[in-house]
Amino acid sequence: AEIMILNGPNLNLLGKRQPEIYGRETLADVEAACAALARDAGHAVRLHQSNREYEIIDWIHEARERAAAIVINPAAFTHTSVAILDALNAYEGLVFEVHISNVHKREAFRHHSFVSARADGVIAGFGVEGYSLAVRRVCSLLAG
Ligand code: DQA
Numbered sequence: 820a821e822i823m824i825l826n827g828p829n830l831n832l833l834g835k836r837q838p839e840i841y842g843r844e845t846l847a848d849v850e851a852a853c854a855a856l857a858r859d860a861g862h863a864v865r866l867h868q869s870n871r872e873y874e875i876i877d878w879i880h881e882a883r884e885r886a887a888a889i890v891i892n893p894a895a896f897t898h899t900s901v902a903i904l905d906a907l908n909a910y911e912g913l914v915f916e917v918h919i920s921n922v923h924k925r926e927a928f929r930h931h932s933f934v935s936a937r938a939d940g941v942i943a944g945f946g947v948e949g950y951s952l953a954v955r956r957v958c959s960l961l962a963g
Pocket residue numbers: 828829892893894895896897917918919920921922929
């Protein structure tokens with residue numbers, strides 16, 4: 820099956836952006852690690868990133884037809900986007916929410932997530948390993 824990994828605004832700068840918070844690994848590194856894990860379990864990943872909310876919504880709509888699971892780091896849209904929550908509510912597969920940093924240890928405005936109301940699980944503060952952990956969980960759930 821396909822696992823769609825979605826990334827919100829500013830994550831194109833992962834590896835360069837505030838490395839003391841987000842680390843030095845890039846989204847390409849994340850994709851390679853997740854693709855290897857998925858491949859071992861007979862699945863495939865498709866990773867997207869956008870700074871535009873509508874593109875993320877369109878990918879979630881696309882996932883309705885093609886993906887068994889969505890792993891999403893909505894970045895700042897986590898804390899603002901009812902539209903992404905609504906799109907995820909119209910999706911029937913597995914949803915895991917990932918945050919590289921521990922959002923609960925940071926500013927109060929990062930403590931609330933609109934997406935968590937739909938997520939089957941949430942990972943925060945495990946660095947980019949959080950993506951791999953989420954993919955691992957998806958693979959074990961898909962295996963039944
Ligand atoms: C983030 C946390 C968000 O609060 C922030 O806006 C991001 C990244 C994380 O991965 O830790 O851009 O989702």
